[in-house]
Amino acid sequence: MTVEEYLAADQTSERPLEYHDGEVFPLAEASLAHGAIQFNLSSALRSKLEAGPCRGTGSVRVRVSPTQYLYPDVLVFCGQPELSKESDPSLTNPKVIFEILSPSTSDYDFGAKFQLYRQLPSFEEYILIAQDQPKVEVFRRLPDGRWILTIYEGLEATISLDSLNIQLPLSEIYARVF
Secondary structure, eight states: OOHHHHHHHHHHOSSOEEEETTEEEEOOOOOHHHHHHHHHHHHHHHHHHTTSSEEEEESOOEEEETTEEEOOSEEEEESSOOEEETTEEEEOOEEEEEEEOOTTTHHHHHTHHHHHHTTOTTOOEEEEEOSSSSEEEEEEEOTTSOEEEEEEESTTOEEEETTTTEEEEHHHHTTTTO
């Protein structure tokens, strides 16, 4: 499938479609826990980002290369949104990307998807959120380009998003999930 065919199919599809070098992959349906975590995360981010230059959004297509398109669960970009072009309104400048892990996607989210996101110069933090326990893994890009991992566990923990200068308690992310 060409990029143009993919963009047309994604526009009319009932579920978002990811695209990798000519192949199309429909996103799996979200579980109840996934939806609750996504809702909680979006609410928490909105209140923390209101006064600043950054905005959060969910289910927005991101173009990581001319032949690769992904859908993160939630993302934050700062300043003006940068779109690839008018005929392809895919975001190209996410700063922080959140993925809510599920058994069917966790290997992909940790591996290939993270590798693709790292192509984006604006990308600074990658947040992986477990559905089955209060556990969040935060990857941060260092000034020299290396990535470090910090793991937060338990409802009493608070994650630090250094690139946004905010903190998010796991109790807010997981409210009414456990």
